[in-house]
Amino acid sequence: MNVGKTSLLHRYMDRTFKDTISTVGGAFFLKQWGPYHISIWDTAGREQFHGLGSMYCRGAAAVILTYDVTSWQSLAELEERFLSLTDTAHHDCIYAIVGNKADLTDTNAQLAQDSDGHSGDSDSLERTDEQVLSACPTPPASPVSLSGLMPHKQVTHEDAVALYGRILRYKGLEETSSLPAEKMCFETSAKTGYNVDTLFETLFDLVLPSILRKRNENQGCTVNLEDSRGGGGSKRSRSGCC
Amino acid sequence: MLSLHRDWDDIMEKEDHQQGEEQEVKICDSSSETLATSLSLLGNHMFPDSVQRNDSSDSQLSDLAAAVEPCLKSEPSDHVTRRENEGPENGVPTQPADTEPEDADVENEQSDSGDFVAEMLAKAKLEEQGIGLKGRSSPLLEAGNDESPALMSHRDEDVTAESWRQHRKHVFVLSEAGKPIYSRYGSEEALSSTMGVMMALVSFVQSGDNVIRSVYSDGHTVVFLQKGPLVLVCVSSSRQSEQQLRGELLYVYYQIISMLTQASISRIFEHKKNYDLRRLLAGSEKILDGLLNLVDSDPSFLLAAVHCLPLTCSLRDSLSQILQKAITPNLVFSILIAKNQLLTIVQEKTVIEDTRLEPADVHLLLNLIGASSAFQAGEIWTPICLPLFNPDCYFYAYISYLDPPDCTVCLLLLSTDKEAFYAVAECKRKIEEAMVTQKSLSLIAKAQSYSVSQVGVSDLRHFMYKPFDVPDHYRQLSQFTSPEMEAPYSSEEEKMRLLDLYRYMHSRIHSTSRPLKLIYHVAERETLLAWVTSKFELYTCFSPLVTKACAITAITKLLRWIKKEEDRLFIRYPAKYSTTPNPSKSSRGAKSDQQDSTDNGFLSLL
Ligand SMILES: Nc1nc2c(ncn2[C@@H]2O[C@H](COP(=O)(O)OP(=O)(O)O)[C@@H](O)[C@H]2O)c(=O)[nH]1
């Protein structure tokens, strides 16, 4: 939750960033990609509670697992809570691991990347900072640095790559015959637009051939925005406390 | 009083039953004067009197004790007096007027519970922390906050600041164990000590086999509502009745139920008393925020009725037919909404024979749609429980706009099958196609709410009319009709002022201890007349100089106009469909199935 899935999709579809209104359930979008329509599900947490997660992922050609780079817990929860929801995805589904809110930790992600991208208001930046700083528990691997105004980057690219490896193992896939981790781990900022187009377009280009192959099966292509419930609001979801 | 009553009989020959109930028909002239007095104070005191503040107001902990504390000193009759004198003008600082309390019909058991709480507090010495909750909101301050909702999140408010206290209506939700769940302003975490005090209050009283209902203090009403393992608290400086505030808390409760179901909330807290429910409500705060804003600004909630957009009968019928033809198994409700008002509702036959859709459930759905406006390009699929229909099971709601990018016409389809998204989305395509063929969208775009000038009654500024005379076998939804609020009620402040006057009239009409059938109320800037019969409930607002006789003639004309227009103003004959010849499961039939899946879901969280 709150890792910025909806914001990512808004940035990509509408070219804007706003402090979004809360996601109500899952939201289904159709994106025109050349002559094709690609369906995208934006999920909304509580999926496990409602048992809807498997529906969003059914037959998916790609799943985007999103975490918040300032929250170690958001990455941990991807694995603990959300990976199992992808069981209903298509057998040759591809997985992308996306660390969002990179603008909070990397100066080069603070520059708007899209031609028409412009950053949001500073209010929401401050707000997110606060949330993250107050909310994140100290992770075992990368301690929080309190120096400086920028929230410390809690999840490194290497952490994401390691998770990617574990996902392949979970899925019973060979690393050698799968897409390389370097290609499938992204860091983005919905706020500035950093890497957002690259993320979606890379995925679309990757899934299209496999869809064309299966065309006769008459199956649409679904890209999922799978998230972690942790993220900025991790105070709300301490795992294992219940 | 009697003369007016006679006039009345002339108007409504059919209203015989009124004659046997003369004592209940009370024209509140005295109250009008009281209110006129208080309203005249309004002009002179637009800003709060210098607010008494305790310098050591560093702890929110004391707020509640403070709110309660004055009860220790004031006699019950005294606080009733204050409430009456201050009139319905919310948040406007009026000095205690020197007028007499006009009558005691607002008084009920509230004062007793207040005293009881006070006693409990005295025992607990909680009042020692009291600092006097003197902050009052001014409409101007409120407006200032509302202007920049995007920039300013209420969650981030400094809960120790005076501005936080000055909100007109605070709402808190906590668990029985005292864990914060929701706060309208400021984060629940920052407020956990306040919530703790509230919880202490509630448990004091529970231990004495008595449930706290409400507490009055200088300018504030604190209302408690316990529902299962949840405790809801409202701290209001609006002049609404306890009953109305409790009704609003009930809406908040229902909205929470609509996201989680009553059964799972009970089960969660049975498992673990101090479970942090925010885990499951994360991201939903804005839905509750939106609900509370609607409750303040939309009279639908007060009247417990839905507002339909006026449409010619033929257009409404053709829209219903389009919906009736686009069906799939397990679809149970198809609802079309434009400009946040109902266009039509079409219902699955067997489900609606089982039970009817309650206005409160429709309000929750409309609020949900409002909260999801960020997804105008997408199609939403979300589990939703309709608490009055069945508090323990989910429907699956499909929400999509039919007119992007304008996004004013919204389609809501409710299914009992959580896997039905693609089938239901297909219904939307059929509906879209049919609407293109019939050019329905452009016809809907022309539909508007109406102006009171169309009624053709001079001096009539605004009204709200809720009929009761819909034949029961239609299982009709309670509806009301009302024109746009026009000048002098165009600004947000003035709109709210009129709504507050209506709320005051409503509280008098629906007083539990002394309900009234008819109130003629002369205020400084307008004259109001509220009237309830076995056939309708009516609230009217006239220019201030209207005479009683004029008002009565005007209402006769208004009732005639409504009669003439009723096919356009209301959904008269809700259409039905049957999705399967022999439906395998209605929502109720599917109850056990639904609960199983929730069970699994819940266990996986453990
Ligand atoms: N600084 C920053 N904040 C972001 C970014 N993406 C989202 N947010 C903020 O994070 C919060 C949650 O975003 P949302 O898209 O609703 O998250 P979701 O719950 O995963 O859909 C919002 O307050 C966003 O404004 C980002 O790239 N940078």
Ligand SMILES: [Mg+2]
């Ligand atoms: Mg979202």
